[in-house]
Amino acid sequence: xxxxxxxxxxxxxxxxxxxxxxxxxxxxxxxxxxxxxxxxxxxxxxxxxxxxxxxxxxxxxxxxxxxxxxxxxxxxxxxxxxxxxxxxxxxxxxxxxxxxxxxxxxxxxxxxxxxxxxxxxxxxxxxxxxxxxxxxxxxxxxxxxxxxxxxxxxxxxxxxxxxxxxxxxxxxxxxxxxxxxxxxxxxxxxxxxxxxxxxxxxxxxxxxxxxxxxxxxxxxxxxxxxxxxxxxxxxxxxxxxxx
Amino acid sequence: xxxxxxxxxxxxxxxxxxxxxxxxxxxxxxxxxxxxxxxxxxxxxxxxxxxxxxxxxxxxxxxxxxxxxxxxxxxxxxxxxxxxxxxxxxxxxxxxxxxxxxxxxxxxxxxxxxxxxxxxxxxxxxxxxxxxxxxxxxxxxxxxxxxxxxxxxxxxxxxxxxxxxxxxxxxxx
Numbered sequence: 001x002x003x004x005x006x007x008x009x010x011x012x013x014x015x016x017x018x019x020x021x022x023x024x025x026x027x028x029x030x031x032x033x034x035x036x037x038x039x040x041x042x043x044x045x046x047x048x049x050x051x052x053x054x055x056x057x058x059x060x061x062x063x064x065x066x067x068x069x070x071x072x073x074x075x076x077x078x079x080x081x082x083x084x085x086x087x088x089x090x091x092x093x094x095x096x097x098x099x100x101x102x103x104x105x106x107x108x109x110x111x112x113x114x115x116x117x118x119x120x121x122x123x124x125x126x127x128x129x130x131x132x133x134x135x136x137x138x139x140x141x142x143x144x145x146x147x148x149x150x151x152x153x154x155x156x157x158x159x160x161x162x163x164x165x166x167x168x169x170x171x172x173x174x175x176x177x178x179x180x181x182x183x184x185x186x187x188x189x190x191x192x193x194x195x196x197x198x199x200x201x202x203x204x205x206x207x208x209x210x211x212x213x214x215x216x217x218x219x220x221x222x223x224x225x226x227x228x229x230x231x232x233x234x235x236x237x238x239x240x241x242x243x
Numbered sequence: 244x245x246x247x248x249x250x251x252x253x254x255x256x257x258x259x260x261x262x263x264x265x266x267x268x269x270x271x272x273x274x275x276x277x278x279x280x281x282x283x284x285x286x287x288x289x290x291x292x293x294x295x296x297x298x299x300x301x302x303x304x305x306x307x308x309x310x311x312x313x314x315x316x317x318x319x320x321x322x323x324x325x326x327x328x329x330x331x332x333x334x335x336x337x338x339x340x341x342x343x344x345x346x347x348x349x350x351x352x353x354x355x356x357x358x359x360x361x362x363x364x365x366x367x368x369x370x371x372x373x374x375x376x377x378x379x380x381x382x383x384x385x386x387x388x389x390x391x392x393x394x395x396x397x398x399x400x401x402x403x404x405x406x407x408x409x410x411x412x413x414x415x416x
Binding site: 020 | 250254257258261262265267269270275279284286287290352363364366367368373388391392395398399
């Protein structure tokens with residue numbers, strides 16, 4: 001702008017501005033400051049992430065032990081308080097899982113659950129076994145059909161409100177004395193059915209919680225099937241022994 | 244845009260504009276150190292937000308405004324500090340610059356209002372146009388012209404009072 005052009009003033013103010021600064025040094029200083037800010041930001045972000053993880057871990061920690069109160073299907077406390085006798089079996093909650101009446105009513109139910117009734121039938125006055133023998137007791141992964149009918153439906157329905165549970169996993173473990181079908185859901189094991197072989201009687205020692213334990217006994221043999229929940233998966237321990 | 248490209252872009256901007264901007268703000272603040280600090284701070288911010296800033300019509304204008312604002316903040320902070328020192332009845336030591344001819348130019352400039360000093364520094368030292376100064380100071384071009392006119396007159400009056408011979412010589416020319 002010519003109107004204000006004044007070389008004297010430019011000269012005077014130019015001198016006031018001092019010497020020209022070293023651009024290289026200044027740029028390095030800027031780079032250093034940028035690195036410093038980025039480091040600080042990274043530290044803040046990682047700190048926030050750590051605290052978030054910690055909070056999540058604490059939250060998960062507080063949720064896990066309280067699972068007994070949250071999950072309706074879990075009756076570990078009651079089970080543990082009861083002695084592991086045959087009487088227990090008749091009043092056990094897992095009996096409710098077993099469709100007692102299905103032998104006569106629906107054919108869609110796999111035989112897995114049916115022989116379960118034979119077990120108590122053999123040992124307790126609950127009733128005689130409709131199926132008699134247990135032919136296909138080791139039918140694998142018939143989880144959903146086995147649990148769907150009659151009373152089981154109520155357990156699944158009551159389980160669903162508890163904090164969006166992951167998909168349940170059902171597995172069957174077999175021994176000489178019989179087989180056991182166990183479902184893992186919400187970090188808890190639940191006995192779906194126990195099917196003793198002919199001549200064996202089932203003794204459910206523990207039907208839910210972090211362990212399921214069933215003992216099959218005959219006059220000459222004992223099979224003990226124990227499934228533990230270890231690191232989110234089922235670990236079986238099957239022991240055979242002559243009595 | 245990669246980090247290398249950002250650094251490359253900023254480096255070329257930095258080399259082109261940093262020295263002049265530092266010198267202009269030195270005229271205003273009286274301290275090259277604080278001027279350099281303000282300008283560097285502005286470039287650091289530009290680096291951190293370069294993806295956004297590069298899309299602006301005038302990224303350098305943004306950097307200039309950030310530097311000026313930073314300098315203003317420094318002044319405000321320093322002003323409060325000096326007032327606190329005065330209250331404690333200590334000697335306030337304003338920064339002064341004596342150049343080779345013995346003229347305390349900072350004292351001359353200190354007689355001008357800060358906005359006027361900024362306008363003059365950006366126009367005469369940084370070499371910006373009236374429109375660019377107006378944008379940098381967020382004022383109208385008319386206001387910039389006013390500051391330049393008044394600042395030039397007042398500075399020349401003071402300067403003539405200090406250096407009558409030089410002034411007469413200039414007038415003779």
